[in-house]
Amino acid sequence: MGAADHSPGTGFEQDVRPLLRARPGLSLDAVDTASTPGFAGNKKLGTELRAARDAELSELQRQIYANATVGARHRVLLVLQGMDTSGKGGVIQHVLGGLSPHGVHTHGFGRPTEEEAAQHFLQRVRRQLPRPGVIGAFDRSHYEDVLVPVVHDVLDDRQLERRYTEIRHFEQELADDGVVLVKVFLHLGLAEQRENLLARIGDRTKQWKFDPSDLEARSRWDTYMAAYERAIDATDADHAPWYVVPTDRKWYARAVVQDLLISALRGLRLDWPDPGYDVEDARRRLAEL
Numbered sequence: 001m002g003a004a005d006h007s008p009g010t011g012f013e014q015d016v017r018p019l020l021r022a023r024p025g026l027s028l029d030a031v032d033t034a035s036t037p038g039f040a041g042n043k044k045l046g047t048e049l050r051a052a053r054d055a056e057l058s059e060l061q062r063q064i065y066a067n068a069t070v071g072a073r074h075r076v077l078l079v080l081q082g083m084d085t086s087g088k089g090g091v092i093q094h095v096l097g098g099l100s101p102h103g104v105h106t107h108g109f110g111r112p113t114e115e116e117a118a119q120h121f122l123q124r125v126r127r128q129l130p131r132p133g134v135i136g137a138f139d140r141s142h143y144e145d146v147l148v149p150v151v152h153d154v155l156d157d158r159q160l161e162r163r164y165t166e167i168r169h170f171e172q173e174l175a176d177d178g179v180v181l182v183k184v185f186l187h188l189g190l191a192e193q194r195e196n197l198l199a200r201i202g203d204r205t206k207q208w209k210f211d212p213s214d215l216e217a218r219s220r221w222d223t224y225m226a227a228y229e230r231a232i233d234a235t236d237a238d239h240a241p242w243y244v245v246p247t248d249r250k251w252y253a254r255a256v257v258q259d260l261l262i263s264a265l266r267g268l269r270l271d272w273p274d275p276g277y278d279v280e281d282a283r284r285r286l287a288e289l
Helices: 043-052 054-068 088-096 142-146 157-176 188-203 212-221 221-237 250-266 279-288
Strands: 074-081 105-108 135-139 179-187 242-248
Touching: 043 250, 054 074, 054 250, 074 088, 074 250, 088 105, 088 135, 088 179, 088 221, 105 188, 142 221, 142 250, 157 179, 157 221, 157 279, 179 221, 179 250, 188 212, 212 221, 242 250
Parallel strands: 074 135, 074 179, 105 135, 179 242
Antiparallel strands: none
């Protein structure tokens, strides 16, 4: 949490960022997807902590929004990647759901349309970038374009490296323009995904969310993991860090993503902007009306 509170009873014992930050030579197979690094406590404590910090995140979101009204370029982009049922939508709902809709922009990237497929792969992403003062969240992202094509052998190594380079330049461009990037891989276990899919099929209200193509992706699990490892290793940077968050325990993943956003916003060290008027004069004139 960096600047966040680590006092007894908070649940987080230490800054989770260095614990979860992707390291060179990342091995996803070595990560325990049911673990809760940096957190001491159970689901009840984790859920209560996240709810208790909603107000803090909301205050920081209003502050970055207020600064944008006087010309500041700051905004945050949360990039969520993960296999099906890893909880990307749940993170957006539970972590960002309590914020003012004026200060949040979310977008889910599905399969490119025919028109999008004919364009540069970053074009549809640029159209969804958050404006200054806004927290943006992507449910899937431009990383789909260096994952799915790799798994299906559409790109050769030369084409893939070119895309990695374009992504690195793109994210540097964003950082230079005031975007704080927080990239999260929600790392779900294979056995846990099976349980999630079975629960989805067994719930009449969620059956519509199941796609038979999920089974094809599941059959290529190891290939996807290798593609993720390669993409994360190629694009992790201090201005665009990747965090690998174990997500079998979704309450933990949600609390961590909330913490990462709070740390990112606190790191801007913003204050409330000065008013562009004389406060005492405004107060006096208002009293006279």
